[in-house]
Amino acid sequence: MSSPETPVSQTDSAPETAKSVSFNKRLDFRYAPPVLITLILLAGHLSFGILASYRTVILAVGTSMITELVLARLVVGKWRNLSSAYITGISVSILIRSPMFWPYALCAMISIATKYVLRYRGRHLWNPSNFGVSWMLFTAPFSVAGLSIQWGNNLWPMLIIWPLGLVIVWRARRFHVTFTYIVSFIVLSGLRSVITGASFLAEVAPLTGPMYQLFVLFMITDPVTTVSSRKGRILVAFLIALVEFVLRLNEFIYAPFYALFLVGPVAMMIELRRKKPATA
Amino acid sequence: MTDFSEKYQRPIKMLVAMFLAGLLTAPLIIQRYTASGTFSPGKDSREFALEHFGFYLENVALASGLEFTHQSPRLDPKLQHILPQIASMGASVSIVDFNRDGWSDIYVTDSRYGTQNALYRNESDGTFRDVAAAMGVADVNRQGTGVSMGAVWGDYDNDGYEDIFLYKWGKPELFHNDGGSGFTSVTEQSELPRWVNANTAIWLDYNSDGYLDIFMGGYYPAKFDLWNLNTTRIMPESFEYAQNGGRNYLFENQGDGTFRELAGQVGLTSTRWTLAAGAADLQQDGYPELFLANDFGVDEFYANDQGERFREVGNEVKTGFTPKSGMNVTFGDIANQGLFAIYVTNITEEGVLMQGNNLWMPRQGNASMTYSNIAGQRGVELGGWSYGAQFGDLNNDGAVDLYVANGFISARKGTSYWYDYSKVTGGNSAIISDARNWPDMRGRSQSGYQRNRVWLNDGTGRFQEVAGYVGGNAIFDSRAVALGDLWNRGVLDVVVANQNDRLLVYKNTVSRGHHWIGFRLEGTRSNRSAVGATVTLHWDGKTQSQIVSGGIGYCSQNQRRVQFGLGDSEQVEQAVIHWPSGNRQQISRPEAGKVHLVREPQ
Numbered sequence: 001m002s003s004p005e006t007p008v009s010q011t012d013s014a015p016e017t018a019k020s021v022s023f024n025k026r027l028d029f030r031y032a033p034p035v036l037i038t039l040i041l042l043a044g045h046l047s048f049g050i051l052a053s054y055r056t057v058i059l060a061v062g063t064s065m066i067t068e069l070v071l072a073r074l075v076v077g078k079w080r081n082l083s084s085a086y087i088t089g090i091s092v093s094i095l096i097r098s099p100m101f102w103p104y105a106l107c108a109m110i111s112i113a114t115k116y117v118l119r120y121r122g123r124h125l126w127n128p129s130n131f132g133v134s135w136m137l138f139t140a141p142f143s144v145a146g147l148s149i150q151w152g153n154n155l156w157p158m159l160i161i162w163p164l165g166l167v168i169v170w171r172a173r174r175f176h177v178t179f180t181y182i183v184s185f186i187v188l189s190g191l192r193s194v195i196t197g198a199s200f201l202a203e204v205a206p207l208t209g210p211m212y213q214l215f216v217l218f219m220i221t222d223p224v225t226t227v228s229s230r231k232g233r234i235l236v237a238f239l240i241a242l243v244e245f246v247l248r249l250n251e252f253i254y255a256p257f258y259a260l261f262l263v264g265p266v267a268m269m270i271e272l273r274r275k276k277p278a279t280a
Numbered sequence: 281m282t283d284f285s286e287k288y289q290r291p292i293k294m295l296v297a298m299f300l301a302g303l304l305t306a307p308l309i310i311q312r313y314t315a316s317g318t319f320s321p322g323k324d325s326r327e328f329a330l331e332h333f334g335f336y337l338e339n340v341a342l343a344s345g346l347e348f349t350h351q352s353p354r355l356d357p358k359l360q361h362i363l364p365q366i367a368s369m370g371a372s373v374s375i376v377d378f379n380r381d382g383w384s385d386i387y388v389t390d391s392r393y394g395t396q397n398a399l400y401r402n403e404s405d406g407t408f409r410d411v412a413a414a415m416g417v418a419d420v421n422r423q424g425t426g427v428s429m430g431a432v433w434g435d436y437d438n439d440g441y442e443d444i445f446l447y448k449w450g451k452p453e454l455f456h457n458d459g460g461s462g463f464t465s466v467t468e469q470s471e472l473p474r475w476v477n478a479n480t481a482i483w484l485d486y487n488s489d490g491y492l493d494i495f496m497g498g499y500y501p502a503k504f505d506l507w508n509l510n511t512t513r514i515m516p517e518s519f520e521y522a523q524n525g526g527r528n529y530l531f532e533n534q535g536d537g538t539f540r541e542l543a544g545q546v547g548l549t550s551t552r553w554t555l556a557a558g559a560a561d562l563q564q565d566g567y568p569e570l571f572l573a574n575d576f577g578v579d580e581f582y583a584n585d586q587g588e589r590f591r592e593v594g595n596e597v598k599t600g601f602t603p604k605s606g607m608n609v610t611f612g613d614i615a616n617q618g619l620f621a622i623y624v625t626n627i628t629e630e631g632v633l634m635q636g637n638n639l640w641m642p643r644q645g646n647a648s649m650t651y652s653n654i655a656g657q658r659g660v661e662l663g664g665w666s667y668g669a670q671f672g673d674l675n676n677d678g679a680v681d682l683y684v685a686n687g688f689i690s691a692r693k694g695t696s697y698w699y700d701y702s703k704v705t706g707g708n709s710a711i712i713s714d715a716r717n718w719p720d721m722r723g724r725s726q727s728g729y730q731r732n733r734v735w736l737n738d739g740t741g742r743f744q745e746v747a748g749y750v751g752g753n754a755i756f757d758s759r760a761v762a763l764g765d766l767w768n769r770g771v772l773d774v775v776v777a778n779q780n781d782r783l784l785v786y787k788n789t790v791s792r793g794h795h796w797i798g799f800r801l802e803g804t805r806s807n808r809s810a811v812g813a814t815v816t817l818h819w820d821g822k823t824q825s826q827i828v829s830g831g832i833g834y835c836s837q838n839q840r841r842v843q844f845g846l847g848d849s850e851q852v853e854q855a856v857i858h859w860p861s862g863n864r865q866q867i868s869r870p871e872a873g874k875v876h877l878v879r880e881p882q
Binding site for chain 1: 286292293296297299300303304306307308310311314520521602603628629630631632633634635636655656661662696699700702703704707708711712716717718719720
């Protein structure tokens with residue numbers, strides 16, 4: 001989850017963003033997601049204790065920022081703005097659960113390092129925290145689980161988070177991504193209900209939880225790791241929901257993360273292959 | 281790009297790629313080097329265990345005449361699709377000397393209509409005999425009255441014989457012990473409520489007036505008769521923040537055989553889903569605090585204000601903020617400091633839910649006591665879907681060890697309900713709270729076939745898992761654990777009640793040269809059972825405290841007397857007893873290797 005991820009190099013900038021948003025607005029907007037995610041984190045923890053401890057947040061954010069600083073200096077030769085690393089760190093601290101400390105540091109490092117290594121034609125392919133979280137959930141189940149804490153399972157936190165998040169998404173011109181995914185998820189929940197015999201409400205239940213709120217508001221909308229055309233993004237959002245549908249039929253608990261992990265980079269690669277190679 | 285980065289771009293990129301490759305393989309390496317290896321069939325021999333760990337557990341239930349199989353309740357057909365989950369409780373065990381013959385007896389509960397509870401009288405020849413029917417405490421699961429969830433023993437009328445309080449999903453019952461020769465139901469005159477869906481009760485003398493009171497915690501709200509439901513909206517409203525469970529009860533003993541319910545008056549007003557309660561004078565002010573382990577939410581720490589009122593201080597003492605699934609609470613002086621750590625079991629399922637158990641260690645600050653969770657540091661965090669747990673010195677080396685029961689539902693092997701479970705529990709309260717929305721379990725397991733844990737204390741409060749070596753690592757859906765010296769040999773044996781399965785009785789063999797001492801207390805100004813008394817033993821430069829308990833842990837009760845391991849020392853400097861009445865008694869140089877009967881000085 002890193003929306004909008006700060007690009008590693010100039011070539012990472014989503015062209016549409018660069019064209020359509022003025023410098024001042026971009027500067028202002030760049031700090032909106034970190035501020036929102038911090039507010040969500042603080043509100044969630046102070047009201048519902050969603051964090052295992054503050055130490056894990058400090059560890060994840062600190063590791064994320066240090067990794068970003070070192071790798072940016074080493075690879076790009078510049079000091080980087082750390083808002084993206086900050087979001088990655090916060091996301092890691094929210095989205096994984098472990099009674100140990102090392103998974104938070106490792107996940108943060110993996111997330112940031114992928115931006116500098118797993119690249120194609122000058123762009124990184126995976127949403128950093130999606131890669132890190134998916135990798136940890138898949139390879140370290142003995143120590144790591146996904147976010148299990150709900151935010152009271154009540155309506156009112158959703159009434160705050162959703163409008164705020166949607167404003168951010170709308171400002172990032174990614175509302176259609178979130179909208180497409182939600183509609184697809186709901187429709188496919190109905191289909192799953194028919195196939196599995198489980199109630200529709202049971203199938204749609206995850207969407208009402210905080211993990212999905214973070215997923216649909218921040219992770220799948222990441223400008224840097226989404227394709228550039230509006231139609232393409234709508235298609236990708238639907239495909240993520242579709243792959244998740246298949247994974248869910250096979251009882252993958254972390255289906256949304258894995259779906260984005262699989263679909264996102266493939267979509268990016270296809271788009272980049274169809275474009276001219278980026279100049280260094 | 282700087283000159284350096286530009287000049288060495290290729291090697292830098294290779295270096296960073298190798299760095300990432302190293303990070304990606306790290307989980308696999310960590311798993312390889314941290315695998316716990318808890319079970320080694322080739323090494324679980326008696327000799328190996330005795331040599332390396334100083335004790336060995338062997339199930340002797342059948343040979344000792346303790347042939348008992350628990351049966352889960354059958355409930356309203358509306359719950360049939362998730363019945364294994366709902367009907368997953370009721371196996372309990374309590375150890376008591378009900379006839380004052382000096383030998384520990386065992387009471388176990390059954391949970392299906394028409395089944396009978398069992399009271400195994402210790403025949404003092406190595407065997408036990410079920411006398412529940414003859415004593416009048418067997419046929420307590422009759423249609424329409426609910427079924428047993430657990431039982432705790434306490435001498436409420438101070439006549440010297442332990443009476444029995446039976447808590448149920450149904451009508452709670454109190455039986456008076458008639459001199460060890462039978463029991464008489466005194467439920468009606470005790471003015472107990474008509475129906476409570478309770479999963480915990482303990483005896484305590486909350487106001488130190490010399491009479492035992494009863495705390496009982498509700499699980500499902502009392503308005504639901506789980507056999508005759510008119511709604512399916514009975515489930516917790518949240519997986520972590522549910523407050524729609526049953527209410528608490530505090531029955532104050534009036535001293536005349538009656539009780540007055542005053543939970544609301546004394547501040548025990550929460551309606552969380554309580555699964556276990558423990559009482560001890562944790563703040564050392566002469567009155568017992570109350571710790572509640574709550575499923576689907578935060579645990580509660582009730583400070584006792586001079587026997588007049590309870591005040592929930594979980595946030596203040598730092599035990600009550602992060603919600604988990606509290607199943608059990610027990611107290612133990614794990615580091616021989618005279619301080620009681622609080623152990624709370626929760627749920628750990630690899631890759632799904634990593635709550636970890638809590639080991640709350642007290643820290644005395646300037647103003648007040650606070651606690652920090654050191655379960656991870658001390659090696660007792662990751663159990664499984666844990667239920668009962670008890671501290672006790674299993675090898676008599678002078679440090680309390682820990683036995684933890686694990687396992688939720690062992691149904692069809694190779695299957696898991698976790699996906700569906702996590703789907704619903706992640707949802708909004710309107711969805712999770714209605715049983716209709718829960719997918720059909722279809723015979724699937726959930727955290728089933730888990731091994732119980734035996735954690736051995738190295739003497740400094742760090743624990744090593746040794747169940748694979750010493751025995752005791754049963755793969756049942758274990759629930760309640762109780763410790764007691766069943767054969768008067770100076771060692772703690774372990775009894776495990778399993779849900780829908782047979783009772784396990786682990787006879788403990790301890791290496792030669794490990795000495796012990798025991799104390800059986802009898803109150804005079806304090807309640808006669810001495811519940812709430814603390815015994816602090818000083819020997820060989822060590823100090824250890826233990827509590828006389830009126831029930832502790834998930835649906836369980838250890839033997840009443842306290843028992844200390846002494847290691848290779850045969851000399852005890854002194855034992856100091858703090859009685860609930862405020863009396864302090866000092867016993868100099870008590871003899872090791874025997875149980876001392878201590879009467880409270882008037």
